[in-house]
Amino acid sequence: xxxxxxxxxxxxxxxxxxxxxxxxxxxxxxxxxxxxxxxxxxxxxxxxxxxxxxxxxxxxxxxxxxxxxxxxxxxxxxxxxxxxxxxxxxxxxxxxxxxxxxxxxxxxxxxxxxxxxxxxxxxxxxxxxxxxxxxxxxxxxxxxxxxxxxxxxxxxxxxxxxxxxxxxxxxxxxxxxxxxxxxxxxxxxxxxxxxxxxxxxxxxxxxxxxxxxxxxxxxxxxxxxxxxxxxxxxxxxxxxxxxxxxxxxxxxxxxxxxxxxxxxxxxxxxxxxxxxxxxxxxxxxxxxxxxxxxxxxxxxxxxxxxxxxxxxxxxxxxxxxxxxxxxxxxxxxxxxxxxxxxxxxxxxxxxxxxxxxxxxxxxxxxxxxxxxxxxxxxxxxxxxxxxxxxxxxxxxxxxxxxxxxxxxxxxxxxxxxxxxxxxxxxxxxxxxxxxxxxxxxxxxxxxxxxxxxxxxxxxxxxxxxxxxxxxxxxxxxxxxxxxxxxxxxxxxxxxxxxxxxxxxxxxxxxxxxxxxxxxxxxxxxxxxxxxxxxxxxxxxxxxxxxxxxxxxxxxxxxxxxxxxxxxxxxxxxxxxxxxxxxxxxxxxxxxxxxxxxxxxxxxxxxxxxxxxxxxxxxxxxxxxxxxxxxxxxxxxxxxxxxxxxxxxxxxxxxxxxxxxxxxxxxxxxxxxx
Amino acid sequence: xxxxxxxxxxxxxxxxxxxxxxxxxxxxxxxxxxxxxxxxxxxxxxxxxxxxxxxxxxxxxxxxxxxxxxxxxxxxxxxxxxxxxxxxxxxxxxxxxx
Numbered sequence: 001x002x003x004x005x006x007x008x009x010x011x012x013x014x015x016x017x018x019x020x021x022x023x024x025x026x027x028x029x030x031x032x033x034x035x036x037x038x039x040x041x042x043x044x045x046x047x048x049x050x051x052x053x054x055x056x057x058x059x060x061x062x063x064x065x066x067x068x069x070x071x072x073x074x075x076x077x078x079x080x081x082x083x084x085x086x087x088x089x090x091x092x093x094x095x096x097x098x099x100x101x102x103x104x105x106x107x108x109x110x111x112x113x114x115x116x117x118x119x120x121x122x123x124x125x126x127x128x129x130x131x132x133x134x135x136x137x138x139x140x141x142x143x144x145x146x147x148x149x150x151x152x153x154x155x156x157x158x159x160x161x162x163x164x165x166x167x168x169x170x171x172x173x174x175x176x177x178x179x180x181x182x183x184x185x186x187x188x189x190x191x192x193x194x195x196x197x198x199x200x201x202x203x204x205x206x207x208x209x210x211x212x213x214x215x216x217x218x219x220x221x222x223x224x225x226x227x228x229x230x231x232x233x234x235x236x237x238x239x240x241x242x243x244x245x246x247x248x249x250x251x252x253x254x255x256x257x258x259x260x261x262x263x264x265x266x267x268x269x270x271x272x273x274x275x276x277x278x279x280x281x282x283x284x285x286x287x288x289x290x291x292x293x294x295x296x297x298x299x300x301x302x303x304x305x306x307x308x309x310x311x312x313x314x315x316x317x318x319x320x321x322x323x324x325x326x327x328x329x330x331x332x333x334x335x336x337x338x339x340x341x342x343x344x345x346x347x348x349x350x351x352x353x354x355x356x357x358x359x360x361x362x363x364x365x366x367x368x369x370x371x372x373x374x375x376x377x378x379x380x381x382x383x384x385x386x387x388x389x390x391x392x393x394x395x396x397x398x399x400x401x402x403x404x405x406x407x408x409x410x411x412x413x414x415x416x417x418x419x420x421x422x423x424x425x426x427x428x429x430x431x432x433x434x435x436x437x438x439x440x441x442x443x444x445x446x447x448x449x450x451x452x453x454x455x456x457x458x459x460x461x462x463x464x465x466x467x468x469x470x471x472x473x474x475x476x477x478x479x480x481x482x483x484x485x486x487x488x489x490x491x492x493x494x495x496x497x498x499x500x501x502x503x504x505x506x507x508x509x510x511x512x513x514x515x516x517x518x519x520x521x522x523x524x525x526x527x528x529x530x531x532x533x534x535x536x537x538x539x540x541x542x543x544x545x546x547x548x549x550x551x552x553x554x555x556x557x558x559x560x561x562x563x564x565x566x567x568x569x570x571x572x573x574x575x576x577x578x579x580x581x582x583x584x585x586x587x588x589x590x591x592x593x594x595x596x597x598x599x600x601x602x603x604x605x606x607x608x609x610x611x612x613x614x615x616x617x618x619x620x621x622x623x624x625x626x627x628x629x630x631x632x633x634x635x636x637x638x639x640x641x642x643x644x645x646x647x648x649x650x651x652x653x654x655x656x657x658x659x660x661x662x663x664x665x666x667x668x669x670x671x672x673x
Numbered sequence: 674x675x676x677x678x679x680x681x682x683x684x685x686x687x688x689x690x691x692x693x694x695x696x697x698x699x700x701x702x703x704x705x706x707x708x709x710x711x712x713x714x715x716x717x718x719x720x721x722x723x724x725x726x727x728x729x730x731x732x733x734x735x736x737x738x739x740x741x742x743x744x745x746x747x748x749x750x751x752x753x754x755x756x757x758x759x760x761x762x763x764x765x766x767x768x769x770x771x
Contacts, residue, residue, distance in 0.1 A: 649769055649770055650767075650770060651767025651768075651769060651770030652764075652767070653694075653698075653703070653763050654694075654695045654696060657691070657694050657695045658695055661691065661695075
């Protein structure tokens with residue numbers, strides 16, 4: 001570690017001290033967990049208690065490290081980001097990339113979310129996955145995910161972030177296809193991986209652009225050099241940020257690359273909670289916030305980010321209205337909420353975006369784990385009776401509040417939070433986003449449209465979340481009379497983490513309590529040092545007191561109205577169980593089939609690509625040109641040549657002698673000349 | 674000293690040797706024809722050494738030595754072929770035919 005300190009001392013940034021020096025432990029511990037659990041998965045897959053202990057223990061320890069880092073930063077806020085350098089990764093002439101971690105206010109927030117929510121989900125998984133034969137493998141993957149996610153958020157330069165970026169993609173792939181013996185799950189994993197490749201292309205090219213124009217990939221140096229070397233609003237910065245956003249759209253499931261996330265629900269539910277709701281999918285939002293200097297210099301790109309975010313939020317929310325799979329509803333809800341976050345960061349309200357990211361991590365993790373608890377109960381009930389009904393279809397649920405009271409109460413809280421009912425966490429973060437967009441809209445009518453879309457999304461969100469809650473927990477039970485007896489609440493190891501998340505869901509708003517309720521906007525002050533340049537470029541306009549009150553009243557009215565509508569509409573008439581349900585008609589059918597976007601992509605992109613690959617690239621180029629002409633062609637040419645040569649080998653000695661003589665005479669003549 | 678007739682005889686013997694190698698099929702006869710060609714060359718060496726110095730005569734010793742070795746090896750090969758195939762007719766020995 002001595003060399004580490006010496007090298008860090010040589011770096012120009014502030015020398016880290018105290019707990020920050022040991023931030024690498026937060027990455028190293030889960031890595032150790034991955035190695036141990038991976039070894040156990042290969043050698044002793046039945047050693048489940050060891051796996052549970054190591055798997056969740058390392059993440060909890062990582063959380064302790066994160067807490068230590070937070071306490072230190074809280075006590076002595078650094079003026080510049082602290083860089084913990086581990087080693088020089090690519091020491092080349094001009095390109096000197098160091099494997100370094102950047103500890104500042106933004107990465108600390110993410111560090112706490114990833115390790116905190118991660119710990120809770122690891123604990124939940126102990127109960128949820130306990131019967132699974134791949135228990136050790138599951139925890140190995142989950143620990144590896146934490147490793148890469150922390151590399152992503154801690155990376156001090158784009159390449160290190162990219163390692164984490166690709167690594168979480170890999171873990172996402174492995175965990176979506178965790179039950180790979182069913183082809184649909186393996187396909188879902190592949191789909192996620194392939195769609196993310198499109199985004200990664202954007203990320204990579206953006207990195208090349210940044211290197212080419214700024215000669216650096218370090219975040220600190222980018223923030224210093226970009227305002228000097230690049231023209232604000234210029235082509236270069238616009239293209240760079242748009243390409244970067246393509247990467248974010250892939251990872252964070254925004255239009256047009258959102259299609260992988262609903263399919264990603266094929267993975268185990270804790271995975272959906274951790275990777276596909278709370279942490280990995282927010283990486284795109286984090287990256288935009290991380291490169292806020294660039295985005296603040298590119299108003300067009302920021303507009304695109306906000307518009308895509310708003311569009312995605314609305315679009316996904318409408319699809320969520322008509323899904324019956326409990327996890328699919330939550331998946332579309334996640335896409336929609338991610339859209340909200342992009343709307344926030346696109347409109348320059350980075351704090352609001354990160355705030356919503358945080359509260360969303362709490363309540364969406366709670367919703368997913370609650371759904372996991374429900375599915376766990378349903379699965380056991382169906383397993384006990386040997387039924388093959390869908391354990392995730394909400395039409396088979398209903399009335400579960402009596403059997404799963406804890407889950408019901410906690411999911412109710414999360415539903416109210418995501419709908420934006422005060423004083424729960426979601427209300428504050430969502431309200432902050434909407435008022436920021438509204439403030440921006442006072443100058444430009446275009447932003448007003450986005451605000452309207454955001455408000456409409458809030459209504460739809462409240463509606464479909466209430467529908468989910470009502471179909472699952474309220475009304476009459478539709479599971480089946482015998483199955484009903486087998487429904488039971490999950491063990492404490494699952495309800496415990498739910499309870500903690502429930503507390504966070506309720507109290508999360510305290511993190512950034514706005515002025516109108518007497519708060520001091522803690523998160524905003526906390527994040528301010530990293531946002532100064534961006535805020536100078538695009539200052540946030542505050543909304544006037546009277547207007548703000550109106551906005552809040554409107555948002556609350558929308559949330560309550562949506563909840564009420566959702567409740568009334570869902571419980572108005574009895575819901576048929578999945579088997580007896582008639583097919584959908586009209587627009588509901590379009591929504592049920594997700595606007596046929598998957599089919600559209602299949603027809604427009606997948607099939608032409610597969611056709612091109614099969615008929616032209618495979619059969620034509622590979623089999624025809626490479627195999628046929630180049631490989632086999634040269635071989636048969638040589639064989640023909642050999643056949644011609646073999647005609648000389650007549651086996652008749654006389655012929656040989658004659659040929660030899662002719663040759664000798666000819667040679668003699670040539671020499672004599 | 675009759676260089677012209679000696680060279681003429683040498684050429685005649687060489688041609689007979691070549692013709693024998695090309696036309697005959699018996700391995701022994703073929704072998705003898707090769708010896709004939711070698712000795713035809715020897716004759717021209719000796720004849721020409723009269724005007725060109727003793728180098729040609731020295732060369733004859735070399736050729737005779739090589740011919741002796743060749744005779745030993747060649748006859749051994751023919752014997753081995755005969756043991757294997759019970760014939761020394763080259764028409765039947767064409768394993769390397771393409």
